Amino acid sequence: MKRLGIFLALGVVLLPAQARAEPIAITLQSSTGGLSGGTATLSGSSIDFGGLVVPAGSVGTYLIAGLEAGVDYTVSLVISGITGWDAFRAEILDPIDGDDALDSPSPSYVPAGYSTSNDTDGFSFAQRSGLERSARFAGGSAIVNADEMTNRGDVLMFTGIDASTARVTFGLRSWGAAPSFLLRLSANGDAAHAPEPASMVLIGTGLAGLVVARRRRRVSA
Secondary structure, three states, rough: OOOOOEEEEEEEEOOOOOOOOOEEEEEEEEHHHEOEOOOEHHHHHEEEEEEEEEEOOOEEEEEOOOOOOEEEEEEEEEOOOOOEEEEEEEEEEEEOOOOOOOOOOOOOOOHHHHHHEEOOOOEEEOOOOOOOEEHHHHHOEEEEEEEEOOOOEEEEEEOOOOOOEEEEEEEEEEEOOOOEEEEEEEEEEHHHOOOEEEHHHHHHHHHHHHHHHHHHHHHOO
């Protein structure tokens, strides 16, 4: 995967001096399918990714390092470009470091040196923390499904997004001392909302046929 450079790096000067000695850093590792975004900011334990443009089928993978152990962080982002999809997925990928015996076989998209995250890997979407998990948009909100208490991985899925823009919120927690992990964000395509080009051609020819038939009726009358 192509390395795209540092997305955010915040020093200790932005945090209480006694809290930590290392900066929190968020690095955009890779982006495919047109996913793009602005600049993330940190305020206390809140991480705001700002605005992300997320076309159908696009993926963005972020390296997050320096979270303080045992602290719940609230992550928020505003997603635009919601056309042809209605499901947004967030997944934690854990570095291979000796605590991966229970991890499920990793899918092909997991980069070298990482695996799916089981329930003892040290990173999670802040389970049992009571933090909000939502995808809200004008006129409604998405259904949230979580898989974080099993050994299959740590996954949040927001489904039923029916708008062009949505605000997504969820929590992150580092339980152990591992220095970093990957956060993978992706949008799944929804064929029901995005007709294929061939289907559009059929629709167009069908409408044209109706127009011709109507004109013939008028002439015969």
